[in-house]
Amino acid sequence: MTRLFDRHQGTLDRAMKALAERDFWSPYPEVPSGKVYGETAKADGLAAFNARISTPFILKGHPLEYTVGNEVSPYGQALLVDYPAASSTTLVSASAEAGGGLWAAATPETRVGICLEILARLNARSFEMANAVMHTTGQPFAMAFQAGGPHAQDRGLEAVAQAYAEMTRTPSSAIWRKPQGNSAIVMEKHWRVMPRGVSVVIGCNTFPTWNSYPGLFASLATGNSIIVKPHPNAILPLAITVEVARTVLVEEGFPANLVLLAADEPGREITQDLVRHPSVAIIDYTGSSQFGGWVRANAGAAQVYTEEAGVNSIVVGATDDFAGMCANIAFSLSLYSGQMCTAPQNIFVPRGGIRTDEGQKSFHDVAQGLVAAIDRLLSDPDRAAGICGAIASPATLERISAARNMGTVLRESMPIDAASDARTATPLIVAVDAAESVAHESEQFGPIAFVIAVDTVDDGIERAARIAEKAGAITAALYAREDAVIEAAADRFARAGVNLSVNLTGGIYVNQSAAFSDFHVTGLNPAGNASLTDAAFVANRFRTVMWRRPAA
């Protein structure tokens, strides 16, 4: 039963090395290139996606009491895919029945081998996944490929590697010899990894695979059975994932229902029933803070891991590369129209301006520098579409409208191509003064950013950190020239539980979180109670049970 483990052991070993060393590494190429994925991969992936449209999504042997599916692409197309659906009671029963037996008794190597094979097959289908992610989330194609495909697979592999490291910390047997005078008590002891039970993974609309794979693969590798609950607007990427997982499980002689799809649609939601079900042992949740709070309060005895919302900040104190800074921030604000959980919302700038390589810049100069950089970045509509993608939820457009009244509009949000069916919006930039406004202290999800006048860079750091402590934050960025400022910011944001990026001006952005190196979310502020993927994220998904007897 270790054939798949043997096949993928090199990948696993390298992943564990990367986790320990935190250097760059990925086994899944992020370039959507025919040279890597095969010359016909792009066309094949599109064809596979198109074949899904307007058809039932078949999962052989899956509970089916009714069908659901109302996905509409933010690019305009109705997907018209019908998914098998069942009540939470049926799903939890089927999951509990599939789990606990063979799967719980399998060795860590057997389970890890299967998880790595699932990831390898998902990798081969990255172009199909790219289309599925693009047309459920609104991500631009290149991003949908990367974030929905290889980068999500990286995060899944990271979770499997962490889980394997934790499962194998205790040996499967040992001899225990306690001296007693001239003699000894000698015991043989045997340990086994036991799963917790049924694990529910609740996906979000914007990153259905990237945010779900860590919990899914951590729970599967540690022997639990999985119910994947997609956001009703982003079912297809996770349905494909479930399909691949079930195929591999069945090939290896395990029940397909170890991985179930819990699809629902507005008016027939089942998430609350799943969360409250007493047989659910583990819940992974990505989504709003409001519903996240409900999940945490209503999950009963289940272990809950959340990534919720936050308010990410940039503090601009000084820079040696004003143009590079403005371009970098402009890209961070524009990428996927600010719909990344890591995207900045607040840009704190001293009221008296900052020192730069281009001389002193006033608050107004900095704000205008940012606006101009965004305008420049998005001046070509094709390029703008390739950066901004589309808006996942109509509610985001309403938020943009409301935000216009929160301060002085420095840059209008506009559709990228008014003639297109796509729901698009470029960044809205609003200036406020921290002495007069609290609008920026709440999350305004989407392409909405505030340039906020503060007393000093220290004032900006303190305000950004306090917002993180109160409303959550996943990322922070700082532009500064003095080491003392950088060190003070590193200390302050560490206390607020926010990962900080300093002086980004080139081709790397505060939004980016690299698997095997960057932990995503710290778990130390309201943006989430868990971290992708630290030991705490995996170690509580299983238990270690012993039997012992006097040694022969």
Add this chain to the structure above:
Amino acid sequence: MTRLFDRHQGTLDRAMKALAERDFWSPYPEVPSGKVYGETAKADGLAAFNARISTPFILKGHPLEYTVGNEVSPYGQALLVDYPAASSTTLVSASAEAGGGLWAAATPETRVGICLEILARLNARSFEMANAVMHTTGQPFAMAFQAGGPHAQDRGLEAVAQAYAEMTRTPSSAIWRKPQGNSAIVMEKHWRVMPRGVSVVIGCNTFPTWNSYPGLFASLATGNSIIVKPHPNAILPLAITVEVARTVLVEEGFPANLVLLAADEPGREITQDLVRHPSVAIIDYTGSSQFGGWVRANAGAAQVYTEEAGVNSIVVGATDDFAGMCANIAFSLSLYSGQMCTAPQNIFVPRGGIRTDEGQKSFHDVAQGLVAAIDRLLSDPDRAAGICGAIASPATLERISAARNMGTVLRESMPIDAASDARTATPLIVAVDAAESVAHESEQFGPIAFVIAVDTVDDGIERAARIAEKAGAITAALYAREDAVIEAAADRFARAGVNLSVNLTGGIYVNQSAAFSDFHVTGLNPAGNASLTDAAFVANRFRTVMWRRPAA
């Protein structure tokens, strides 16, 4: 700041090796001998204990709004020690103020060095602690020395070693180099361990140090500030612990209030206020399932680790050493009068009897064999006192009375020495038939055991496992001769989350849980949601926060 780390690094390294290999090891000698602890250690320890009696317990700089203290030894003596006390609000404020600054910023090595020094000093005071534990819990002296002293210190060290292993899994810095065509993006990254905040440790009456040290030291080593909440009948052992910890912290330049005592007494309880306090981030609890359920339900966002109650079972199927089996079980039932969380309550015996080295034994033969072994073990009053100790709570005597009506009394519970002031009771043995009784399916804490007639050994295993799944269990024992029976029991008890001991007949008992080798409680049934001391027990007590910038 690594002087103490350097001093104790050998101990730490050896502890980490033991955790990985799970062999026998302990740095703290368990024999209460003058040869080990110094010729005057025993007398000095008793004198130190006696000097505590009828005096205020001084903790310099500790919050003091009023005093409490109503401890009465189960051996008869009123301790009359007055402890400093304060409201939960005061304590949490003082704890939060002491934590977060220097302590959070200290390196793992600094904190771990201090924890190891505290443990070394506690070890040197093991005789004082033995008297304190004996006269608050009712444990016999030898057990109070071992369980309250060296074995508790072992469990503390185990937690520190696990915490150090987890804190150092991520490097403090790394260079991340991502190839980009002919060039590369190169980032320097810095990680630091950040604590969760205020950690409350709620102790129990019977094992105040052994059950509290894992949570206390795991939280302290990972940078949290600690509030130690003793059971109102067993304050002294934890007050001494707090005193030692504060002394070492102050010597090393840290605030004494990083470790606070939250003493209370009946009518002025503060545990519920502490549990509900929104600033409390971590709670460790040992005690009843009823209050444990309340703690889990009311702890808000705090991470909660519990050891609650359970019903431990022995299944007797066959034996090659009937006399050894009866003697072994007799000792397990008698030790500390069944007041260990690992003590067996239920002994399942096939209605048709069992095969033994002494030929076929009927159900009645087995039951009488156990009764005779207990009578023999406790025939000498001095030896009986040294094994049974005293009864911690008067409520236990009431439970014994009630249990007499639950079946056929095979052996009466009696005081060991009616003339003594000590509250004592030898084991009550009651026979029931599983077909007719459910009395044995609930916990009857204390020296109360049921011999239960069942159909077969398999029936006994299944019933014992189901009781564990429903009511919790920490230990199980099996006597069997066939490998198939042993394997089936190992599988079944693993699913029920119970550690199983097979065919114990010599000088090791099902009650015993050895640090560095045996995990205590699995976390997989209602006897507790955590395990001493696995990675899950420590990894969630801290967070990892990063800052990064382009490499120079």
